[in-house]
Structure formats: structure tokens, C-alpha cells
Amino acid sequence: MEYFLQTKAWEDFQKSLGRHVHRQSGPGWSFLAIEEKNPAGKVLYAPYGPVAGSVEAFDAALAALRTLAKSCGAVFVRIEPVGLDPESAPGTLRNRGLQPAPVNQQPExxxxxxxxxxxxxxxxxxxxxxxxxxxxxxxxxxxxxxxxxxxxxxxxxxxxxxxxxxxxxxxxxxxxxxxxxxxxxxxxxxxxxxxxxxxxxxxxxxxxxxxxxxxxxxxxxxxxxxxxxxxxxxxxxxxxxxxxxxxxxxxxxxxxxxxxxxxxxxxxxxxxxxxxxxxxxYPGTWDLPINRPRYAAYQAARKLRDGIKSLLKRPTR
Incomplete structure (x- = not known):
């Protein structure tokens, strides 16, 4: 299957919104990544990407994403890899320094x-x-x-x-x-x-x-x-x-x-x-921290905000 969020048409649409996009490929892998903003700062997001035919191809794609993120000043990379076995993917991703995103951006x-x-x-x-x-x-x-x-x-x-x-x-x-x-x-x-x-x-x-x-x-x-x-x-x-x-x-x-x-x-x-x-x-949405101190601060602030929201929702006596 070719995933629409990785197509040239979706790339053109993102450009029409004024966003900066990046497309790279190599043997057995490819990705379309979009520069986005969130409370942490700049994020590089690959919706249903990278697409990789093997773990080795995924490693090459991840290395390219890491280099790209550093060059454009992204705090972290957010990915939704396609091609990895969903059952073994969590271990594969954690072993490479990724962690689950707070929520899945695209359906799992x-x-x-x-x-x-x-x-x-x-x-x-x-x-x-x-x-x-x-x-x-x-x-x-x-x-x-x-x-x-x-x-x-x-x-x-x-x-x-x-x-x-x-x-x-x-x-x-x-x-x-x-x-x-x-x-x-x-x-x-x-x-x-x-x-x-x-x-x-x-x-x-x-x-x-x-x-x-x-x-x-x-x-x-x-x-x-x-x-x-x-x-x-x-x-x-x-x-x-x-x-x-x-x-x-x-x-x-x-x-x-x-x-x-x-x-x-x-x-x-x-x-x-x-x-x-x-x-x-699919393996779901995962984050690869690039600027670790800023990513850690972003996660701490998010958890604090979520905790306050949870307290506010509790019924009062």
C-alpha cells in the first residue's frame, strides 16, 4: 500500500499551507517530513513514515531524520513507522532511543x-x-x-x-x-x-x-x-x-x-x-528526542498540565 500522507500530493498540500517539508529516500526507505510547531519548539513530523522495508532500512531512515532534525533545529522527531512488525516494533524503537508520543496522531x-x-x-x-x-x-x-x-x-x-x-x-x-x-x-x-x-x-x-x-x-x-x-x-x-x-x-x-x-x-x-x-x-506514534533537555522540559510541562486538568475535573463535595 502507498500511504497518502507520504505522497507528493500531500507534500504539495502542506506547502500550500506555508509549511516547510522534506523528502528523502534511500535503499528500501523513504519519508516525507513536515516542520511543525508545538510548545517544545520546532518538531519534525513524518505522518505514517518513514516507510521502510526492513529494520536495516529503518535504521538508515532514522539516521537521515536525525541529521535533518539537527540541521533544521528541531527539538524532536515524531514518527509513525510503516514496515516494522507491530508486535516487535516497540522493542526495536525503544532500543533506538525513541519513546511513545503522548497520543497517537494517526490511527494505530x-x-x-x-x-x-x-x-x-x-x-x-x-x-x-x-x-x-x-x-x-x-x-x-x-x-x-x-x-x-x-x-x-x-x-x-x-x-x-x-x-x-x-x-x-x-x-x-x-x-x-x-x-x-x-x-x-x-x-x-x-x-x-x-x-x-x-x-x-x-x-x-x-x-x-x-x-x-x-x-x-x-x-x-x-x-x-x-x-x-x-x-x-x-x-x-x-x-x-x-x-x-x-x-x-x-x-x-x-x-x-x-x-x-x-x-x-x-x-x-x-x-x-x-x-x-x-x-x-501500526506501531503508533513515537518521539525521537534531539534536544534532550528541551524535550524533557516539554514532557514535564505536559504532565503537569494534564495533572491540573485531571484535578479540575474531579467532583467537589
């Missing part, structure tokens, strides 16, 4: 639907209700379309606002997603899929494409038409379109661990798993 578990087979077999792994909706929802007047016009992102933004009000969560800003659309859609790296009911939109989903994988990134629907469940056949349409374009996988993005039924992602994890597929695990 994701859900993949493989498309390198007849689409009938893809449908056969889905729950019957998903297949039936995909095959029959046109009888209710619902149609689907794909667009790469950045102006159409407004459809998704409106539905995200509705979902945020209903569920009490804070979506990414309109400005950010508008910039995503303006950078990625004309380049063919992002596509917005829209479900229409009698000519008016009722659901939308934004997907990103790498060389072999389509990533399901953002989706929302009109509250007033929830009973239609148009988001289900919309996602199946997104998958069918990906296969027609020669892509091999659809990445449905983060899911909750199977042994955590009360996880905050449990609801949409069940939704994603209803389309068939398989789980993929």
Missing part, C-alpha cells in the same frame, strides 16, 4: 477493504443490508455523482456542521478542508462523492487517492434524510469507482480495538466493519 489501527478481485466478491463480504441498499436505493430516487470541483466542498461542509451540532464534536475547520479541496481535487488526488435525492444532496464523502489506495477521509449526511441511509451505498459507490480506476485497496481509516466495546470510535468502527475487510495495525 485501520480497516482495509481489498479491491484486487471481482467486485461481486467485495460485495459478498458486506452485510446484506449494505448490498441491498447499494443495489436498490435508486428505487427511492437517490443517485450518486463524483466531483473534483473544489467549490463542491461546500456540500460536505454543510453536512459536517449538521453532524457536529448533533453529536457535539468539533470537525476540522472550513478553511482547512477548503484548502484541501483547492490543492488536492484539481490534481486528481481527492474526489468528493455526493448522494442526491431528486437532484438535491443528502450525503457526501471525501476520499484521497494514492497510487494504489483510496482513503475514506471525511463523510457526513443531511439529518433530515437519515432514514435513507444513503451514506452506505455512497461508500460502496466510492469503492466501486476506486476499483474501476485500478486501485487495489480502500482504507476506511481508524477503528477501535476489538476488546474495547466502549471506545469512543466503537460506533463508526461497527459501520466500517460492515463492509467486510481486514484490520491493519
Amino acid at each position: 489501527l485501520s480497516w482495509i477493504v481489498d479491491l484486487d478481485r471481482d467486485f461481486k466478491d467485495v460485495l459478498a463480504e458486506m452485510k446484506p443490508v449494505n448490498r441491498n441498499l447499494y443495489r436498490n436505493i435508486h428505487k427511492k430516487g437517490v443517485t450518486f455523482r463524483a466531483t473534483q470541483d473544489p467549490e463542491d466542498i461546500r456540500v460536505l461542509l454543510n453536512f459536517l456542521h449538521m453532524t457536529a451540532r448533533r453529536n457535539g464534536f468539533k470537525p476540522q475547520s472550513d478553511e482547512y478542508l477548503t484548502q484541501v479541496a483547492q490543492s488536492l481535487m484539481p490534481a486528481g488526488a481527492a474526489t468528493l462523492f455526493i448522494a442526491d435525492l431528486h437532484g438535491g444532496p443528502v450525503a457526501a464523502a471525501l476520499a484521497y487517492d494514492s497510487a494504489d489506495t483510496r482513503t475514506y477521509a471525511h463523510a457526513a449526511m443531511d439529518d433530515t434524510h437519515r432514514k435513507l441511509s444513503a451514506g452506505i451505498p455512497l461508500l460502496v459507490t466510492l469503492m466501486a469507482d476506486a476499483q474501476e480506476k485500478g486501485l487495489k485497496h480502500v482504507d476506511l481509516w481508524g477503528v477501535a480495538p476489538a476488546d474495547q466495546p466502549d471506545h469512543k470510535w466503537a460506533g463508526f468502527t461497527a459501520f466500517k466493519k460492515s463492509f467486510g475487510g481486514r484490520e491493519i495495525a
